[in-house]
Amino acid sequence: MTNAAISATADPSLDAGEPAGEAHSLTSDAWRLLRRRPIFWVSAGLILLFLLMAIAPGLFTNTSPTAAVLKESRATPSTENWFGRDVQGYDIYARTIYGARASIMVGVLATLFTTLLGALLGIVAGFAGGWVDTLISRITDVFFAIPLLLGGILFMSTFQSDVNTSYFVIVMKVVLVLALLGWPSITRLMRSSVLQVKPNDYVQAARALGASPWRIIRQHILPNAMAPVIVVSTINLGVYIAVEATLSYLGIGLTPPAISWGVAISAAQSGLRSAPHMLLFPAMFLSLAVLAFIMLGDAVRDAFDPKTR
Amino acid sequence: MTKYVIRRLLQMIPVLIGATFLIFAMVFALPGDPTANKCGERPCPAEYVKKFEEEHNLNDPLPIQYAKYMGKLAKGDFGTSFREIPVKDELSERYVVTAKLATIAILFETVLGIFAGVLAGIRKGKFIDNLVLLSTLFVISIPIFVIGYVAQFLLGVKWRIFPVTVNANATGLDSWWQLLLPGLVLGSVSVAYVARLTRTNLVENLRADYVRTAKAKGLTTSRTIGLHALRNSLIPVVTFIGADFGALLGGAIVTEQIFNIQGVGGYIFSGIHNRDGVVVVGAVTVLILVYLLVNLLVDILYGVLDPRISHD
Numbered sequence: 009m010t011n012a013a014i015s016a017t018a019d020p021s022l023d024a025g026e027p028a029g030e031a032h033s034l035t036s037d038a039w040r041l042l043r044r045r046p047i048f049w050v051s052a053g054l055i056l057l058f059l060l061m062a063i064a065p066g067l068f069t070n071t072s073p074t075a076a077v078l079k080e081s082r083a084t085p086s087t088e089n090w091f092g093r094d095v096q097g098y099d100i101y102a103r104t105i106y107g108a109r110a111s112i113m114v115g116v117l118a119t120l121f122t123t124l125l126g127a128l129l130g131i132v133a134g135f136a137g138g139w140v141d142t143l144i145s146r147i148t149d150v151f152f153a154i155p156l157l158l159g160g161i162l163f164m165s166t167f168q169s170d171v172n173t174s175y176f177v178i179v180m181k182v183v184l185v186l187a188l189l190g191w192p193s194i195t196r197l198m199r200s201s202v203l204q205v206k207p208n209d210y211v212q213a214a215r216a217l218g219a220s221p222w223r224i225i226r227q228h229i230l231p232n233a234m235a236p237v238i239v240v241s242t243i244n245l246g247v248y249i250a251v252e253a254t255l256s257y258l259g260i261g262l263t264p265p266a267i268s269w270g271v272a273i274s275a276a277q278s279g280l281r282s283a284p285h286m287l288l289f290p291a292m293f294l295s296l297a298v299l300a301f302i303m304l305g306d307a308v309r310d311a312f313d314p315k316t317r
Numbered sequence: 318m319t320k321y322v323i324r325r326l327l328q329m330i331p332v333l334i335g336a337t338f339l340i341f342a343m344v345f346a347l348p349g350d351p352t353a354n355k356c357g358e359r360p361c362p363a364e365y366v367k368k369f370e371e372e373h374n375l376n377d378p379l380p381i382q383y384a385k386y387m388g389k390l391a392k393g394d395f396g397t398s399f400r401e402i403p404v405k406d407e408l409s410e411r412y413v414v415t416a417k418l419a420t421i422a423i424l425f426e427t428v429l430g431i432f433a434g435v436l437a438g439i440r441k442g443k444f445i446d447n448l449v450l451l452s453t454l455f456v457i458s459i460p461i462f463v464i465g466y467v468a469q470f471l472l473g474v475k476w477r478i479f480p481v482t483v484n485a486n487a488t489g490l491d492s493w494w495q496l497l498l499p500g501l502v503l504g505s506v507s508v509a510y511v512a513r514l515t516r517t518n519l520v521e522n523l524r525a526d527y528v529r530t531a532k533a534k535g536l537t538t539s540r541t542i543g544l545h546a547l548r549n550s551l552i553p554v555v556t557f558i559g560a561d562f563g564a565l566l567g568g569a570i571v572t573e574q575i576f577n578i579q580g581v582g583g584y585i586f587s588g589i590h591n592r593d594g595v596v597v598v599g600a601v602t603v604l605i606l607v608y609l610l611v612n613l614l615v616d617i618l619y620g621v622l623d624p625r626i627s628h629d
Contacts, residue, residue, distance in 0.1 A: 146331060146332065146335075147335070149332045149335075150331075150332050150335030150336050150339065151336075151339075153332055153333075153336040153563070153605050153608060153609060154336055154339065154340070154563075154605070155563040155564055155566060155604075155608075156564065157564070157570060157571075158566075158570065158585065158601065158604075161570065161585075161586065161589060162340065162343045162344065162589060162597070163343060165589050165590070166343045166344075246458070250460045253460050253462075254460060254461070254462060254571060257460075257462050257571070258570075258571070258574075258586075273460075273462070273463060277466060280466060280470055281470065281474065284470075287463070287466065287467075291459070291460075291463045294460060294463075295458040295459045295460070295463075296458070298457075298458040298459075298460075299454060299455075299457075299458035302454065302457060302458060303454065306454075
């Protein structure tokens, strides 16, 4: 108590590197740094825009994505159809807007599940140690050895979808396989963070005061070990969006009646030479979404990493 | 050192068994009749189905199927694909192609990635640094199949610099030349990661005391950076390249499809498509084994890069 009071009144340059008291916690420092970065606002704005697009596509377009005008097949962009029309005569702008939902849903849900599962196992392994740690680490190795895309292809063809499978079920399958193969990297990261935090004095002090393991994890370990996981999860969100598109492109993720960027890109390949705009717009949106999450992750990492300050 | 390698090799066994069992279970859980379409329009005669099931141990429970398969595999018998071609022959042929592709990709990402990373790192905050950061971000965000298409379309079809697709019968230098563009496409995303990783670590190390000492001793800039700072910055980069190997072989599925390359990626993909479990499991097992061995090699390399890391 007195220490914090003294350092608060003392010359600020003396304890520049140390977070002193509530007002200067790592998070608030990071937030102040983050606020000043234009790249943070750009990526956050883009992400909000894509989220809005996924939740309420009707806000952006009045055209139905399934209204085909066959005689205008492959029409180039015009004032009427901003992005032109595809092979089926669908309005590409409307399809691109409606396609956001699949990608954002897969990205957000897959990240949520991998982070929860990965962090949980990582905390247990790091905190418990001993044979629990060994067991979890070996299982992690097994799943880590299977490449994400390859495992995804296998899984999606094992649990095949047909025309009657609903859109939501297919999306959940993609989410499930990404969660199943994506958790090891988070677990490894969380485990090493926990191992770094565990020997600290404040953890030992809490233990000496008789705090339960649950309380130690919640109050002391988690807040101090969470930052790297949040950063990697944000970046992974972009990666998962790209993998979903790749699976759809290969024809085993979402398939044509469903609208998604991957499906649109896959359909565009046949007409690439005569109508490159069919590829350009869905690919551009896909890249922008991936970019937004990677940039956000980068900005957050810079803010949380004291070495880059 | 020998002890360390042996210990690591032994540790690899449970991982290999676990990973291949997962793949095996998924493959043989694949729905559908494996003898469908094998006898033309009509269903296969009962004797043939019986013989087929016998041959592939399809009537045993899964763990026994797996054990029998692995037992044969350990003796070098990969079985035959449903097209009656020995998997081993086709695999060894296709691995040569994919190895060439991966070599080009790895060389590309190592050389250009480290070069760009060093260039950006020693001029932190300057124009070239921002250029590298921005362009790598751009490359990372574009999915590999879009890069593949656009590269194929522009460089192959439109400007006719590179061959559009790969001819399986080409030999010698020609076979390398036509794999150049697909290799560059395959390595493009990793180049960006390697460049960023090198830059970050180099920037960090350039501030270290030993770099100041080296400068104070009167070493030239190139020697300070090349011998001291860069060598210490390369460990995370080498780790990334090792871990990337798996993603590279997986990503090859897409690249091989775009450029019509007869490699392992396409082999696995068509194997999954045709429900040819023997092909899939055989190819993936070798793939995982290669991946694990490469990562062992990376761990041994640590000792070369940083003598403080000892494996004894």
